[in-house]
Every structure is written in C-alpha cells, then in structure tokens.
Amino acid sequence: MEKLSGQELIQQAGQLIAENKLDEAVKIFGFLVEKLPDAYLPLLSRCTCLIQLERYEEAKLDAEKILTLQNVPISDDIAPGNSTLHSVGYIRLAKCYKELGQVEEAEKLIKKRQELEKKVKSNKDVKNIITNLSDESDNENAIPEKSSTNKVAEKLRLQGNDLYKKQKYKESLEKYLKAFEINPNDLLVNSNCAQVYLKLGKLDEALDHAETCIRLNSKWAKGYYRKGCVLLEKKKFQDSISAFQLAKRYGAQESDLEKKID
Template sequence: MERLSGPELVQKASQLIENNELDEAVKIFGYLVDKVPDAPLPLLSRCTCLIQLEKYEDAKKDAENLLHFPNMPISEELAPGNSTLHSVAYVRLAKCYKELGQIEEAEKLLKKRLEIEKTTKPRAIKEIINGDDETEVGTNDEQSIKTNKASEKLRLQGNELYKLKKYKESSDIYSEALELDPNNFFVHSNQALVLSKLNELDDALVHAETCIRLNSKWPKGYYRKGCILFEQKKYSEAFSALQLAKHYGAEDADLSRKIDLARKKLRNSTNLKLIMLSVAVTIISVLTLYFVEFEQIKNLIYWLFNNYFGDLW
C-alpha cells in the first residue's frame, strides 16, 4: 500500500467495493485513516463498508469519531440526502443502533440529523419557520458553511507548508484560518504543533489547551499538550497529559515512547531532588550548630522548598 499515492489507494478501494471485496476495501481505508487522521472521508468510507459487512460495533465507533470533526459541508454525490458531515454520521450511527436493537437511540439520532438538515437548507427552514426571520436564518447559516469551508481550505494550505518545513508561513496561514473559525480544534492542534517547532512553547500550549477545551475527548489535543510540556521540562504534567491521550484512544509507538521517556525523566528528576534535599538538610544542620541564627535558617528552608522541592509534596 505504501507504494501507492492517496488517490491511487482510493481508486483501488473503489474497485474493490465494486467487486464486493469489502474486507479488502476496509483495510485500505484503515490504512488511510492511520496515515491521514485529520481527513474525515477515509473514516466515513470505512464506516460505510463496515455497515455493509454488518460489523455494526466497529462501524459505530467510526461514526462516533466522525462527530469529532468540524461539521463541514459534503457533496450530495457522496451521501445523497445529507448536506454535512455530521448529518451523514448521524445516519450511519442510527443504522448501527437500529441493527443492534437499540431502536429508541436510533430514532434520537435521526432527529438530530433532521435538525442539522433543517438549519443547513434554507428551503427546509421555510417549511418550519414562519415570518421575516426565514431569510435571515438561511443566510446566516449559508455564511457559516462558507466560513467553515474557507477555514478548512486554509488549514490544508497550512498543512502543505508544514510538510515543506515552512513553519512560520504555515503558522500565519493557521492564524488566518482561526480568524474565520476560532472553534476549529483541528486548526488549534496544527497551530500548537507548528508553534512548538518554532520554539514558541507558551503560545503552543495555549492552542493545545484550547483544542482540549473545544473537544475534551479528542486524544490528539492531550498529545500536543504532553509533547509541549515535555519540551518545557514539566515532566509530571507532560506524563499526565500523555496518559490522557492514551486513555482517549491514541495508540501508536511514538505515544508509548513519549510516555516511557516522560516517566523516566520524572523519575530521574525526583531522585535528583531527593538527593539535593538530603544534602540541603545536612548543610542546614551544620549551619544551625555553628554559624547561622534560627530566623535565617527558617528563611533558607522556605526558599529551598519553594524553589526546588515543591513538587515532591
């Protein structure tokens, strides 16, 4: 698979689907999902294939993950009757719940899908809303879709610049994207990454934490935060963030390596501070016996604990 380009893999998967070789198509889409985790379409395609294979539990996970992406507009040809990514995700999810015997939950999901379609199609809005507000609501929503689409286009441009290691230019493009859509957690994640490459770690951390605030169950936000904290030598906080990334589903060799490295750094740092504490106690004991008054010793102890040993307690 690695020898083929993305479009070639998609074409091959499409041919496999035509030949009803759905298991092989699922493997290709799974490969694309791993290689391009920020792209929703391979995930959607895999979800659809899994439903056709009646693997509803696996398909349900993919459909739920689709809801973590921004609700971008999609082509009618891709999913007839659905105008946005979340709309088709709810349809796929409802199908899974229905086949798994959870009819009530499936109906709730279809209602959510209907609400999305009502707010994204001006004609549908006019069917349920009376009065002068009809045009305004439709116009505002159309503008919102255009804004999200423009922001996503900028994000992809920034990604291409990042691949070329043009980090400053990439960051500038991500900033433009966030001006259009400040709640796009994918852009915040990308900005956190590129700012860390520019060694602007404090600003990078802000974007990583914003990413987590916007989507508290997306593992990459915690991964970004953990990597940045590690670079700041805040090993205890980095270890916690990376563990949360693992908890929310991130599974790759690099994450495991980072967790092990953060654990090792944290252990070494703790051991070093314990040695320093032992030496400090010895020095203070000698000073107390021979040279320094008690008030001075007390001030020295406070200073040592605040600056060097505070995170041990």
C-alpha cells in the first residue's frame, strides 16, 4: 500500500466494496486512517464497512472517533439525510448500540442526531427510526455511487469555472478541491485544479494534478498540455517540449500550443 497514492487506494477500496470484499476494503481504510488521522472519509468508510460485516464493537470505536473530529458539513451523497459529520457519527453509533442490545443508548443517540439536524420528532418517531435503523444503515454505501459522485463533483466544478472566469482564483480552487475530494478520479476536475494551481504559482501541486490526468487517461491531450505548461514555468524546457508534443500528437486544440513549442 505504501507505493500507492491516497487516490489509488480509495479507488481500490471502492472496487473491493463493489465486489463485496469488505474485509479487504477495511484493511485499506485502516491504512488510510493511520496515515490521515484527521481525515474523516477513510474513518467513516471503515466504520460503515465494519457495520456491514457485523463487527459492531470495532465499528463502535470508529463511530466514537468520528464524534471527536470537527463537525463539518457533508454532502448528502455521502450519507443521505445527514447534513453534518456528527449526524452520521450518531446514526452509526446508534446502529452499533442497537445491534449490541443497548436500545436505550441507541435512542439517546438518535435524539442527539435529531437535535443536531434541527428536526425534532416525537418519541414515537424515534422508536420508528430505531426499528428501521438496520435498513437505513445497510443501504448507505461507504463510498458514494459513481453517478451521484459525478453529479455533485460536476456541479462544484462548474461553480469553480464561474469563479475562475471572474479571476477569483482562490475561491475557484476551493470549489475544485471540494469536487476533487468527492471524486478524485475526474479528469476535468484534475485539469481545473492543475490550471488554477498554475495560475496561483503552486507548480508542484499543479504538476501532481496534470500527471493524474495522464494517469487516468494516457491519450487525453489536455493532460499533456497542462503538464507542459507547468514544466515550462518550472523552466524544465526539454520535458515541457516532450509533453507539448504528446499533447499535439493526441489532438490538442489549444491555439498557443505551437507557440509554446517554438
């Protein structure tokens, strides 16, 4: 795992989940949790996998750890019906308590989640949620489905494009990075990240995203063009020419390509 990037590991874990190889996915998420202790997605994903594996004591520890992290807003695609990280933490922890036979504790957690979401319900509603908790948790994927992920990432990317056109580069970068967090394997998101990092003079970050484009699609001209532009700014002229020539080979349409090569 040490040789793979975080993006590659997440992609691999998603494939394992799709193949119902949850034990193997748990190992990958565990590795990411150790490397990125303050990142919530690997922890949340591992917690959900453990619940699906009925390893409730372990999942309980993860859910408790989630509640110690900063309570940040989350996309509805990550956990439908929950708008904050702690909301998901409460619902996951309640699921564990319920399955471990501690229904009263589960009810308390559901109430806390409802207060957090500002959706106060009657005690009867809480009982109904406890009854249906298995279905609610089991139907939530550890990683958003590809179609939903693409839709959210694309919306954020387009918002970033609008800000970029207004020369609000830092604001556009925030949108692009949110899109990247949701779908790190989106070609256009990585291309946009590369461009705005280049504009901000953060060349190493720009190069990382340009190379990610190439890794995702080795015949996509824009990836080589982005890489060439970054290398040009880094004054690595021979490498830059090689990247531009590959961009030309694969049909790049940029009007300044020939000028840059010259």
